[in-house]
Amino acid sequence: MELTINGEGYSFELEDNGMPLLWVLRDILDLTGTKYSCGIGQCGACTVHVDGLTARSCITSASSLEGKKITTIEGAHSIVILSALQENWVAIDVPQCGYCQSGQLMSAAALLSKNPSPSEKEIRDGMRGNLCRCGTYTRILEAIKKTAEDLSS
Amino acid sequence: MKRRHFFKVSALGSGSLLVSTFIPLACNSEEQETIYWDPNFFIRIDSNNLVTFICSKAELGQGTSTGLAMIMADELGADFDKIKVEFADGSKEKYGRLHLQDTGGSNGIRMVWNPLREAIAITREILIEAASKKLALPTASLYTSLGYVRSSENDQKIAFGDLITVASTLPAPLEVKLKDPEQFQYIGKPIPGKLTKNASKGTVPYSINIKLPNMVYATIERCPVWEGSLVSYDDSAARQIPGVIEIFEIEPIEEQDDDYKGGVRAGVAVVATNTWAAIKGKEALEIVWDLGPNAKYSSMDVHDGLTSYRDNNRTVAVNLKNAESLLNKSDQKLTVRYDSPRQAHTCMEPLNAVAYHYGYKVEVWAGTQSPSMTRERIAELTGLQETEIVVNNHPTGGGFGRKFTCDYIEEAVIVSEKVRKPVKLMWTREDTIKTSKYHPYSSDFWEASLDDKGYPIAIGYQGFTGGPSAFRPFPYGLPMAYRSRLRYINGWLVPRASWRSVMAHPWALGLESFMDELAHEAQIDPLEFRLNLLKKAEVVKQKRDPWVGADLYPAKLVGTLEEVADRSGWFTNSAEDVFQGCSSISYNTSYCSMVVHLKRGKNRLYLSKIFATIDCGTVINPSKVKSQVEGSIVWGLSALLTPSITVKNGQVEQSNFNDYPLLRISETPDIEVEIIQSDDVPTGSGEPGVPGVAPAVLNALFMATGKRVRKIPINLKAF
Numbered sequence: 001m002e003l004t005i006n007g008e009g010y011s012f013e014l015e016d017n018g019m020p021l022l023w024v025l026r027d028i029l030d031l032t033g034t035k036y037s038c039g040i041g042q043c044g045a046c047t048v049h050v051d052g053l054t055a056r057s058c059i060t061s062a063s064s065l066e067g068k069k070i071t072t073i074e075g076a077h078s079i080v081i082l083s084a085l086q087e088n089w090v091a092i093d094v095p096q097c098g099y100c101q102s103g104q105l106m107s108a109a110a111l112l113s114k115n116p117s118p119s120e121k122e123i124r125d126g127m128r129g130n131l132c133r134c135g136t137y138t139r140i141l142e143a144i145k146k147t148a149e150d151l152s153s
Numbered sequence: 154m155k156r157r158h159f160f161k162v163s164a165l166g167s168g169s170l171l172v173s174t175f176i177p178l179a180c181n182s183e184e185q186e187t188i189y190w191d192p193n194f195f196i197r198i199d200s201n202n203l204v205t206f207i208c209s210k211a212e213l214g215q216g217t218s219t220g221l222a223m224i225m226a227d228e229l230g231a232d233f234d235k236i237k238v239e240f241a242d243g244s245k246e247k248y249g250r251l252h253l254q255d256t257g258g259s260n261g262i263r264m265v266w267n268p269l270r271e272a273i274a275i276t277r278e279i280l281i282e283a284a285s286k287k288l289a290l291p292t293a294s295l296y297t298s299l300g301y302v303r304s305s306e307n308d309q310k311i312a313f314g315d316l317i318t319v320a321s322t323l324p325a326p327l328e329v330k331l332k333d334p335e336q337f338q339y340i341g342k343p344i345p346g347k348l349t350k351n352a353s354k355g356t357v358p359y360s361i362n363i364k365l366p367n368m369v370y371a372t373i374e375r376c377p378v379w380e381g382s383l384v385s386y387d388d389s390a391a392r393q394i395p396g397v398i399e400i401f402e403i404e405p406i407e408e409q410d411d412d413y414k415g416g417v418r419a420g421v422a423v424v425a426t427n428t429w430a431a432i433k434g435k436e437a438l439e440i441v442w443d444l445g446p447n448a449k450y451s452s453m454d455v456h457d458g459l460t461s462y463r464d465n466n467r468t469v470a471v472n473l474k475n476a477e478s479l480l481n482k483s484d485q486k487l488t489v490r491y492d493s494p495r496q497a498h499t500c501m502e503p504l505n506a507v508a509y510h511y512g513y514k515v516e517v518w519a520g521t522q523s524p525s526m527t528r529e530r531i532a533e534l535t536g537l538q539e540t541e542i543v544v545n546n547h548p549t550g551g552g553f554g555r556k557f558t559c560d561y562i563e564e565a566v567i568v569s570e571k572v573r574k575p576v577k578l579m580w581t582r583e584d585t586i587k588t589s590k591y592h593p594y595s596s597d598f599w600e601a602s603l604d605d606k607g608y609p610i611a612i613g614y615q616g617f618t619g620g621p622s623a624f625r626p627f628p629y630g631l632p633m634a635y636r637s638r639l640r641y642i643n644g645w646l647v648p649r650a651s652w653r654s655v656m657a658h659p660w661a662l663g664l665e666s667f668m669d670e671l672a673h674e675a676q677i678d679p680l681e682f683r684l685n686l687l688k689k690a691e692v693v694k695q696k697r698d699p700w701v702g703a704d705l706y707p708a709k710l711v712g713t714l715e716e717v718a719d720r721s722g723w724f725t726n727s728a729e730d731v732f733q734g735c736s737s738i739s740y741n742t743s744y745c746s747m748v749v750h751l752k753r754g755k756n757r758l759y760l761s762k763i764f765a766t767i768d769c770g771t772v773i774n775p776s777k778v779k780s781q782v783e784g785s786i787v788w789g790l791s792a793l794l795t796p797s798i799t800v801k802n803g804q805v806e807q808s809n810f811n812d813y814p815l816l817r818i819s820e821t822p823d824i825e826v827e828i829i830q831s832d833d834v835p836t837g838s839g840e841p842g843v844p845g846v847a848p849a850v851l852n853a854l855f856m857a858t859g860k861r862v863r864k865i866p867i868n869l870k871a872f
Contacts, residue, residue: 016429016430016433019427023429027370027428027429032362035355035361035502035550036428038582039432039581039582040582040810042810043501043582043810086353089349090349090350090353091345093345093349094349095353097501097551098348098550099501099502099550099551101352101355105353105355124821128819131810133499133551134787135784135787135788136780137818137821138823139780
């Protein structure tokens with residue numbers, strides 16, 4: 001199987017072609033920034049981009065993604081919106097345990113690329129697929145607002 | 154790279170914490186050897202000037218490792234941006250069993266603050282003494298800053314790393330002076346810290362990311378009813394799953410007297426070459442269980458059992474200020490019951506651990522709140538000496554009390570013992586909801602006798618709290634009777650684990666709702682009612698172990714209540730569509746008051762804003778403290794507004810985030826937290842914000858609807 005992840009080609013063999021992208025990333029390719037948390041697409045911790053759109057890697061089989069452009073948190077540095085979000089994530093001290101934050105950032109980046117100046121309600125609605133048990137929501141909101149401002153100026 | 158080793162230990166001073174060690178980390182003939190000095194169990198200084206803070210407490214996202222590293226950097230005079238943070242492995246020899254290591258009760262900073270500062274102040278004085286010898290300057294003219302000992306008279310300076318050879322030969326001073334708070338460079342500043350940076354890149358080294366050579370991956374299908382047992386299993390389909398290596402029975406380790414401890418359920422383990430195969434293999438197992446005695450009971454049985462237990466056990470166990478007779482004196486009485494449900498922790502990083510049982514020694518890698526108790530437990534489990542067991546602690550994706558209990562680590566050790574390889578034991582999300590350990594179901598009964606104006610004379614309480622404690626104090630100064638502790642009549646049904654704020658949660662639901670009810674009975678504004686009582690109340694003495702806090706000062710509650718009342722406009726709000734509720738909580742020597750604004754929209758009631766004020770003594774890092782209170786409020790709202798854990802015929806009915814949802818960002822109100830400035834000893838911030846959330850919201854709900862709700866969770870849309 002061949003996948004393109006963060007602009008790089010990966011070639012590998014799988015015993016089970018039904019393996020979700022999440023476990024290919026984590027167990028086979030050692031790209032552990034993408035996280036397992038629910039396995040049923042309910043929490044958003046495993047969010048990646050496929051051709052620029054968000055996908056839940058825990059319920060997306062890797063074999064369905066050949067020929068597509070996959071981006072994970074490890075590829076953030078080459079994406080302007082993601083890097084800008086990461087800067088504000090640090091400045092506003094968003095993460096607590098940090099475990100859900102890769103997924104939060106990937107969702108936030110997709111949101112801002114679709115809608116560069118979202119209203120507060122649009123941010124809340126756009127981010128509702130990503131759970132955070134530590135309760136960092138108010139800071140996520142603030143950091144996305146700030147990033148939208150930074151990128152528009 | 155060739156390694157040469159030599160080892161030298163020299164005792165410094167009389168304290169057992171003072172041992173210096175030289176080990177070349179890695180070297181070859183061309184490179185200069187890197188040596189290090191570790192004068193105590195909190196710090197290591199390398200000859201290349203790297204200062205490593207060894208964090209004895211666990212990092213679960215509560216920011217303790219950042220806070221402690223800031224304290225260390227300030228006391229030493231190190232450059233915070235250049236220090237490295239490492240986590241100590243489990244060791245009660247070094248840190249004591251609970252106090253400096255095992256992490257719970259919001260006391261990470263409170264317990265370590267003093268010992269850490271003293272140990273680091275000694276280190277600083279030794280470095281100054283060493284510099285004095287090297288520079289031939291008097292110690293009085295030297296000070297430390299940003300990783301150097303510097304002269305106050307000229308621009309001479311010398312890096313810490315260049316002092317360690319001399320420093321390691323010097324005795325520790327008999328007395329040291331801790332730094333004056335005015336000299337702090339970092340304490341009090343909102344510093345994000347290294348974990349925040351790593352989390353924003355997805356590079357925090359959680360145990361779930363570990364991959365060791367020859368490591369295999371395991372899951373366990375556990376008996377869905379606690380204390381049930383395995384009858385038989387058919388693994389023929391599971392063995393067909395590509396990647397599945399081995400399948401075997403896991404025997405329950407013990408009939409547990411104390412369900413808070415470790416303990417492993419009956420189960421069947423699937424070992425595979427990757428996590429996905431281990432999960433698929435587990436799903437393909439066909440298992441016949443003997444569900445055991447707990448399968449006879451459901452949630453309602455527990456509720457009804459508490460009712461009947463109370464009916465037959467009403468004796469007063471603790472009678473403060475003659476409360477019992479005052480309760481019986483008046484004809485006017487108010488007696489109510491509050492119910493709060495089972496909760497699961499659902500840490501975003503599901504339970505997992507890597508273990509390697511070599512046969513004669515064990516090494517584990519896990520995120521645990523209790524590294525030293527885990528080590529003790531694995532010794533018990535394996536029969537090995539604690540000296541043969543290494544528990545490496547990793548920062549972890551949420552703990553909330555669940556990772557204080559080490560059952561998931563025990564399981565990894567058991568599987569590794571069978572396969573004699575490193576094993577990563579993974580819980581699925583379903584495992585963490587269906588077969589975990591839980592915050593228990595609670596019923597709390599509150600009663601009061603009232604005078605002819607409806608004002609309370611005495612309070613009675615019966616629930617799971619046996620008497621006054623720093624975790625569940627009664628701060629209002631009224632005569633108070635604690636009736637005998639309630640018991641489950643048919644056992645716990647599902648095992649328990651500490652859950653963020655633990656039994657303070659049901660306690661506060663009762664206490665702070667009941668105070669509100671009493672205020673309304675007396676026709677006094679509920680916030681003013683609290684202030685009036687607290688201003689007259691005396692200090693509540695705390696005589697137990699320091700783990701559970703120090704004395705309670707009602708005046709500090711007054712401070713937080715007055716601040717939050719002012720900021721939220723409690724006494725001045727005139728908007729007709731805003732309904733206010735308040736609460737005031739002391740938890741393990743921290744104080745937190747909050748005001749909730751519930752608003753009537755077009756078709757529904759919704760939470761528009763929550764204001765909170767915390768007093769946790771000296772604030773090490775205001776960003777982290779505020780984060781903790783913000784997170785606590787979201788935690789409390791999840792417990793109040795989303796479905797809880799229910800049990801039917803011994804089995805938990807929920808399984809994943811589809812039927813056990815958490816609060817989402819779209820449901821979260823605005824939250825505004827302020828901190829009371831204080832020079833007192835720093836206390837915790839991880840839990841004090843939790844217990845007051847439910848009562849404050851319910852008190853606002855009463856204002857909005859006239860309905861007094863005493864059972865959670867609730868569905869706001871139903872009002």
